Amino acid sequence: MLLETYKVACSNCNLRELCMPMGLNQEELQKLDDVVATRRKVSQGETLYRNGDYFTSLYAIRTGFFKTCVSSPDGREQVTGFQMAGEIIGLDGITSDHHNCNAVALEDAEVCVMPFADVEEMSREFPVLQRHVHKIMSREIVRDQGVMMLLGNMRAEERLAAFLLNLVQRLNARGFSRSELVLRMTREEIGSYLGMKLETVSRTFSKFSEEGIIEVKQRWVKILKPDALKRIFDPECFS
Amino acid sequence: MLLETYKVACSNCNLRELCMPMGLNQEELQKLDDVVATRRKVSQGETLYRNGDYFTSLYAIRTGFFKTCVSSPDGREQVTGFQMAGEIIGLDGITSDHHNCNAVALEDAEVCVMPFADVEEMSREFPVLQRHVHKIMSREIVRDQGVMMLLGNMRAEERLAAFLLNLVQRLNARGFSRSELVLRMTREEIGSYLGMKLETVSRTFSKFSEEGIIEVKQRWVKILKPDALKRIFDPECFS
DNA sequence: GCAGAAATTTGACCTGCATCAATACAGAAA
């Protein structure tokens, strides 16, 4: 794990429309540059933080791709989310001053370290940032509710369709193709996130492929019929 | 739905050790009394807010019991949580200025209305309150991660055991028995929360009962062997 | 009190996904 302390700046980061600086004015942006004191590189397979670690900072992902996961005392692992550039992780640590999950880089990554005390201090000064922080936390809560719906009510095909649609939608917001993507995670990790076994993930991919909805080659996926995916996920939206 | 506008006070509320005022000093408490402008009664079966409603306020539950639930466009419903006195609901509305789920009273209830703009204003003034609000949101995120673990990895018996243990633990923190409880929700609502059908919930209750772990009579439940429940939920913690 | 509705329990059967197992494939190191 490398720790770099060179000066960084939100004000000219190309993620500023997605990430923490979103909606801030020039003055606020410059203040934020002070909060985001350092960056940190995390190489593939390494953890940014671990369950039990003392919580000090939130992290804005600058490059790379993460998974967060909790594990039960008997070792079963649940992936709770996949995060990409511009997304904020570490919110789970605020309640108890200790992190409650592991954040693992699925590819070489770099994050901006935002000491939470500084974020709070700046939030008190700038209502826009305060509201933004609240929105980020609330968005996470809403996302989690969506995952509960997936896990509690949806069948394997619906889960995978929703997963793929969500992924391309987020990638598209970052300037990537709306139809092609390279999965950064294994079948097992997808399965863990979606509450199914890796074999079922693989079979469901194959099924979509046979039906001409997608083209799959290992980690590479091309969505041929986005409407068909939407119809699987939510039959009503086409009724 | 009744709307009452009489003066209320956190400063002498008997929930102040659990609820929003937790950890505030005298001065802060008195300020909070101004934020919590009104109370609102919600009778059994009515909704406090609905998916799509404009978001203005958080709500602290004073008395009664709520469920929150999201529903898919085709009508499937997922209960995302059960909330009791002293807990804060409405956080889902912050991201988009619109609520993202329904909050339904499972028994006659009363909530304290906290206009979010006022909460934010006061947070800027009092770091203790700011931190507390952040902790409340973070706690919800951590709770949701736990539900994901339940739904993604646990079997029916484990889910129900975890559910019961969580419920009595929270009731106990409010001065109720650690072994006896009256469920405020139907088998179907429990099932929706835990991702199983009402018949499975019922069967699992019966199984626990046959094994002498609990005593059940409709909504009334007595936990006879808490350790056995813990062992089901988490076999390792006794190994 | 009674009638009807709603919730719960229990049984019989079925299915979607898990499990077990074998094979194929791709990237990394030698």
Place this chain on the structure above:
DNA sequence: TTTCTGTATTGATGCAGGTCAAATTTCTGC
């Protein structure tokens, strides 16, 4: 290149929990 290792695919079989159905209990309104 070859081997090794982790990942992915595919097939065969089993079972936890879903589905359907019927009986029982409790709740509600009159």
